[in-house]
Amino acid sequence: MKRFAALGFAIALGGLPAQAQKPTAPVRKPGAQAQKPGVDAHLSRGIELMQKQLLDEAAGEFEKAITARPEDPRAHFQYARCLLALGRNDEARQQFERVQKLAGPSPYLTYYFGRLDLMSNDYASAIKQLGAVAENPPFPDTAFHLGVAYISAGDVENGIKWLERAVKLMPDDYRVHYRLARAYSTAGREQEATREYALYTKFLNEHKNTETEVRACTDALRTQAFSAAHEVCQRIYDPNDPEKLTLLGQVYGDAGAFEYALTPLERAAQLDPKSYEIWHDLGLTYYRLKRYKEARGPLQKAVTLRPEAYGSVLLLGSTLYLLGDDEAAIPVLEHAVRLKPDDAQTAAVLQQLRAEQGKKK
Numbered sequence: 001m002k003r004f005a006a007l008g009f010a011i012a013l014g015g016l017p018a019q020a021q022k023p024t025a026p027v028r029k030p031g032a033q034a035q036k037p038g039v040d041a042h043l044s045r046g047i048e049l050m051q052k053q054l055l056d057e058a059a060g061e062f063e064k065a066i067t068a069r070p071e072d073p074r075a076h077f078q079y080a081r082c083l084l085a086l087g088r089n090d091e092a093r094q095q096f097e098r099v100q101k102l103a104g105p106s107p108y109l110t111y112y113f114g115r116l117d118l119m120s121n122d123y124a125s126a127i128k129q130l131g132a133v134a135e136n137p138p139f140p141d142t143a144f145h146l147g148v149a150y151i152s153a154g155d156v157e158n159g160i161k162w163l164e165r166a167v168k169l170m171p172d173d174y175r176v177h178y179r180l181a182r183a184y185s186t187a188g189r190e191q192e193a194t195r196e197y198a199l200y201t202k203f204l205n206e207h208k209n210t211e212t213e214v215r216a217c218t219d220a221l222r223t224q225a226f227s228a229a230h231e232v233c234q235r236i237y238d239p240n241d242p243e244k245l246t247l248l249g250q251v252y253g254d255a256g257a258f259e260y261a262l263t264p265l266e267r268a269a270q271l272d273p274k275s276y277e278i279w280h281d282l283g284l285t286y287y288r289l290k291r292y293k294e295a296r297g298p299l300q301k302a303v304t305l306r307p308e309a310y311g312s313v314l315l316l317g318s319t320l321y322l323l324g325d326d327e328a329a330i331p332v333l334e335h336a337v338r339l340k341p342d343d344a345q346t347a348a349v350l351q352q353l354r355a356e357q358g359k360k361k
Helices: 002-006 039-051 055-068 073-085 089-103 107-119 123-133 142-152 156-169 174-186 190-223 226-233 242-254 258-271 276-288 292-305 310-322 326-339 344-360
Strands: none
Touching: 039 055, 039 073, 039 310, 039 326, 055 073, 073 089, 073 107, 089 107, 107 123, 107 142, 123 142, 142 156, 142 174, 156 174, 174 190, 190 226, 190 242, 226 242, 226 258, 242 258, 242 276, 258 276, 276 292, 276 310, 292 310, 310 326, 310 344, 326 344
């Protein structure tokens, strides 16, 4: 009980992955001055805003990061990605070129240059760039974009080759089936085109059905007992689809049905152990249930995958604090303060823990 009473930065976190709500802003003591946010804080905030699709605001944060440290390639890279999402492609290219000048070439930059070439209809350059990284792709959709580039350049044979590979990498992506169906049709392979069009329709309808089922589940959780709503929500449950499982866990969490959220999230973690969002949501769910020992592992994995995710870092620090593991909590909270130096409550708890550790020595 002592730890619960002493927790000056208790967290009231929301349900969406990587979009955890922050602790309520503290009242600043008279005369106190907030520290100026550093590069890491701006990057963390910008990435969070991008996840919320607040792209203009995110761009502002990345611009501040660049102003604070003009030679930091991370700031230019994130800004470039944001500009690309905003459709400001020429500016995005300039930022990616800046990253290459600062940090040297990388498969990620080659991928983005290829994407930009494709969008600017420079198919020969797109094929060269994407082809250079296609055998060991930095992103799963590399083969898809390379196939589209070949098709756009009139090379249907190679386009089909890469789209067939893309289907293997992204078998439930209706976009890939649609492009491959069109390519087969162009090549006169109508039987295969018919098959791919059927798969395109199937996966597109599944996507739409998922949205309908989510609405039905949300309504049921709001108007019925959780036990009754569970039957409606199970329509979303697919033991082989980590995206649907994660979505179901989030819907349960938003409704406060935390016990019901555990099963789909645990299964999702088994299927996709490299997903930050899944580990964050699973740790958050255990935290909400006050099962802090079980929350610790998933949150540590989430922070390992995304060390710049402030919500996860702070949640892990809170968990360790509540478990009484001050030695482990201190470096995590130090990292949280670096990400958000104006969080006075977390800084105060960190100072308290350091003082307590100093007395023990």
